[in-house]
Amino acid sequence: MGSWVGKVVHRCITMAIADFYAANPHYTTRIVINTKDTKGEPLLALSAALELLENTKVQAIIGPDATVESRFLDLLEQKANIPFLSFATSTLSNKNPYFLQIAQDEATEFKGIATMVQSFKWKNVVLICENTANGRQMATYMFSAFQEKNIPVAYTSLISTSYSNEQIREELHSLQNMQTTMFVIHTSPSLSSKLFFMAKEVGMMGEGYVWIVTSKTTNHINFMDAETIKSMQGAVGFKSYFPKSDELRKFNSKWRKEYHDLNPIMEMKEIDSNGIWAYDAVYALAMAVEKVQTTVMGTSLLDQISKTNFHGLGGDFKLMNGKPISKAIEIINVIGKGDRRVGFWMVDGEFVKEIGKTNLFSNRGLESIIWPGGTATIPTHRMLQMNGKKLRFLVPVFGAFPSLIQMAVDPTTNRPTVSGFCGDVFNVAYNALTYGVEIEFVPYLYEHGRTYGDLIDKVYLEGYDGAIGDITITSNRSHYVDFTFPFSDMGVGTIAQNGKKSMWIFLSPLSADLWFTSAGFFLFLGFVIWFIEHRTNEEFQGSTKQQIGTTLWFAFSTLVYAHREKLQSNLSRFVVIIWLFVVLVLTSSYTATLSSLLTVQQIASKGGEVQFQSISHVGVPVFNNVQLTKGVMTPLFSPGDYVQALRSRKVSAISDEILYIKSVLALYSAAEFSLVSTASTTNGFGIVFQKGSPLTTKMSSQIAKLRGDGTLKALEDKWLKQQSSMILSKDLSTPPPTILNLNGFGGLFLISGTSMVLALLISIVYILRKTLWKRKLEIMRSLLRRSPEIHPQDNDVEPRV
Structure with a gap:
């Protein structure tokens, strides 16, 4: 009750009660306000609520805007089963049907900020939140909103409200050393004021910097002093939007008088969002009470509040699943002595210049923004020169x-x-x-x-x-x-x-055993071919030296397929064909290996x-x-x-x-x-x-x-x-x-060697058979010559056997 926000809310509640029944004198019911001061302490909020329930027997509670206090009261409402209307703007995972959130949800706002950053193609955003349970949770929601737009969050700075100016200055220096100029701040107005004072002091409110402020601060900007506003020059804020209407205009005129009574020495200010939400909440509550008590039997106060639908100071008042329907969010630019509207963020994901119009204005519509440092040029990159750093x-x-x-x-x-x-x-x-x-x-x-x-x-x-x-x-x-x-x-x-x-590198592709084996097979091939051919083939006949030379020439000429001697025996041709295949594989492998060795x-x-x-x-x-x-x-x-x-x-x-x-x-x-x-x-x-x-x-x-x-x-x-x-x-x-080595070619040599030995054996058998046959014929002729029964004229006739 001692805070400025508390005073505004209390005064708007009393004004709403008076205005409602003045406009509806025929109503038979009346709501009576009972106030308890929480002094900003969650435990006191819980204690005050218990006292109101047990001693005063209240039928509904309008709670504070601090999320921690709201959650304490939510636990209480699970037992009391009476409507609890909360000013909390944080996204709550609340399943208690008696908990009614009458303030604008911040989740929509975070999506708008992410879309704005994406439209400018800014990167490396730094989030600044309060180091509280609510602040940490909101940082998570904001991080998710940027992640959906593929915008990297470079760092999340959590600052406590108990930080001294020196501690805040040190934190800002740390952010400055990161060379990041894109900041999104989601803190209470008091902490935001400290941050902007210190940011200006360390040179972080100059050209090239971007500061985006959430409604947690901008909704209360009307109550900030001139020095705070001055330190925020160039910041862009997202603020709850209330459409213009005769009701709002008349209320603002009335409010100025009330405001003057509260603070006669302070400058006149517009009513803030909490005051409007409190005013409309009391209207909804009064309408629901009348219906429950006089016109609708068997219905609860919660049901009637949930069904209440009217046009209030903040526009259409309607709850859906315990939360207000999504509304447009105002985008402001802090310049001069206050703020200036530059556009709106619509719930369907569009930036528009005027409500009700569909023209996108994207980043081209923000050319009227005055950024930190007094420049109208949209910051596009890091300004590295910072106080001689x-x-x-x-x-x-x-x-x-x-x-x-x-x-x-x-x-x-x-x-x-x-x-x-x-x-x-x-x-x-x-x-x-x-x-x-x-x-x-x-x-x-x-x-x-x-x-x-x-x-x-x-x-x-x-x-x-x-x-x-x-x-x-x-x-x-x-x-x-x-x-x-x-x-x-x-x-x-x-x-x-x-x-x-080495001059002998040509020998390296083959191992020693493969060299000797290959040479032995060449000699063995020559011997086999000579053995088969020399009896009938004149090219393999002659003197001993001539036969050895011809045989060696034929064997080694197969290495380059240069042999010219004609083979008459099919056995010889069979042996040579198999051997030429072995030579083909051997020479190809030798060439490939030698090429590699000569390369390196x-x-x-x-x-x-x-x-x-x-x-x-x-x-x-x-x-x-x-x-x-x-x-x-x-x-x-x-x-x-x-x-x-x-x-x-x-x-x-x-x-x-x-x-x-x-x-x-x-x-x-x-x-x-x-x-x-x-x-x-x-x-x-x-x-x-x-x-x-x-x-x-x-x-x-x-x-x-x-x-x-x-x-x-x-x-x-x-x-x-x-x-x-x-x-x-x-x-x-x-x-x-x-x-x-020999192991890799053993199969080929085995096949070729087998063919040579087989051909050699066949040739030997053939020669032996032919020799035996000739010897047998000679013996028969000798016997026939010695026989007296054979006439001399028959000596030349070969006997029949």
């Missing part, structure tokens, strides 16, 4: 990779500067933004146990604006900071020491392990998707460590982010080391920014431009140019060329 960036100095990131002191300005590939990318991209804000580079030196994860934590916890360097983008880190688009190659590479070049030498130490580079900042995030049979994690802090590990032959290869590999290759001979494979298993390097920083999007756009116009490639060539390193494979899991 510097942007502070951490620079990791973890190892000897000067080609990637290094720090020095500019002799002309005596300030730290960054260079190297990562440093130059940041400098070129940031300078293209032409913000003109000073950058302070803070070295993050390597100490035992420090990791890149610790650097991310430092940005997140200690308010640095970002970090620059060889920082890998990972999903886990993205929970705490924002990354730009990657400016490096995405993935990991493997560096290996080149094998020594085999990794020198075939028995070593694959070495992973690690300073604890890679490891798991880098190699999660790398499939390798063996691997060890060992700290390597500089290109020299890479080279020493490879030259010592302790490992056969080292896998790491591609830019680290390129840094090593840029410093050491490409004739000794090669990038032998790559795999797209990481997201590459990115520039780190505080969560919600608008610079993230701006810098990402610049990086995309640098990649498109070739600047990024030029910077890479400047710092990481390689002379003659070749990439063998695009897949890290692809093994190096495999030496061909």
Whole structure:
């Protein structure tokens, strides 16, 4: 009752009772008001309600607008079963039918704010709410409204009403360091006043900022003093709308007199929303009481209030499911000594200039708004220059990779500067933004146990604006900071020491056992063909030397399909056909393997392990998707460590982010080391920014431009140019060329060898049979010559057998 709102509500209730019965003198019923002062305390509200129910025997309660008090009274109403008319504007999950919300629900308002932000294409909204149960719940509802519009909420600031000015100032400084200029504030009028005073003091009410205020504050803007209004200049507010009418005009005239009686030394003000809702609620209650007591039998007061429908000061009064029907919301702009209407938010999701019209006015209809700083230009991007504020960036100095990131002191300005590939990318991209804000580079030196994860934590916890360097983008880190688009190659590479070049490399594709086996089969083929052909084929006859030469020539000429000797035996043709198939497979495999070996030498130490580079900042995030049979994690802090590990032959290869590999290759001979494979298993390097920083999007756009116009490639060539390193494979899991061995061709040799042995056996059997047959004939002829029974003239006749 001691607050200004309480005084307004009480006076409007008494005025409503007097006006109602003056207009309806024939009514036989009268309502009597009994007041209890809650003093703003929920427990006192509960105690007062109990006293009214038990001692005064009230038939209805009009409750306070504080949501916590309303909920205490709601618990009471579950037992009392009498109507409870509440001024609470919060969205309540109340299922008690006796709880009636007579104030406008805020959920519709939140949707309107989200739509307005979407129409301007603003991003990275910060919500400011009271640190109470109701404030936290409202923050959740607001977050959902923005999420439905795909608008990211960068941060939710919960501020207690008990905060001192210094505490509020510190909180605003934290928001200022986030470089966010889009704020939506949903707090009580008293807390809003403190916030705007402090915001103006720290320079957050200047050009480039956007402040949107909910009806929780703007509904009471008529009762704010001139200094508070001045500190809010340029804010846009959503306010409960009451259509113009003769009833409202007459009441306002009457109210000015009442207001003067309450505060004769204060400026005349319009009636606020709570007063209008209280006035209409009393009218509805009086009408329902009359119907219950005189005209309608067997009906309850709750039923009659729910059915009551009339045109009051606030427009049409009608409840649906215990809540008022949705109405338009007024959009105001705080300028000068008060507020100015700029449009309406309709319940169907449209912005309109006038009620009843359907023309959308979207962001084009808001060109008349005067924004903070006195500008009529719609804020579109972050104004970075704020009271000489510097942007502070951490620079990791973890190892000897000067080609990637290094720090020095500019002799002309005596300030730290960054260079190297990562440093130059940041400098070129940031300078293209032409913000003109000073950058302070803070070295993050390597100490035992420090990791890149610790650097991310430092940005997140200690308010640095970002970090620059060889920082890998990972999903886990993205929970705490924002990354730009990657400016490096995405993935990991493997560096290996080149094998020594040899004049005998042509022997490498085949293992020794395969060479000897192949040679043996060539000789065996020649012997088989000679054995089958030399008795009848003149090309395989002659002196011993000539037969050996012809046989060897024929056998080895099959390797290049250059044999010209005609084969007469089908057995010989069968053996050669099978052998030519074996030769075809063997020569094709040899050619493919030799080509691979000539492209890049085999990794020198075939028995070593694959070495992973690690300073604890890679490891798991880098190699999660790398499939390798063996691997060890060992700290390597500089290109020299890479080279020493490879030259010592302790490992056969080292896998790491591609830019680290390129840094090593840029410093050491490409004739000794090669990038032998790559795999797209990481997201590459990115520039780190505080969560919600608008610079993230701006810098990402610049990086995309640098990649498109070739600047990024030029910077890479400047710092990481390689002379003659070749990439063998695009897949890290692809093994190096495999030496061909006998085991892989055993089946072919088995088939060919079987065919040769079979042909040789058939040929031997045929020769033996023919020799035996000839010998038998000779014996028969000898016997016939010695027989006396045979006439001499028959000696030349072959006997019949």
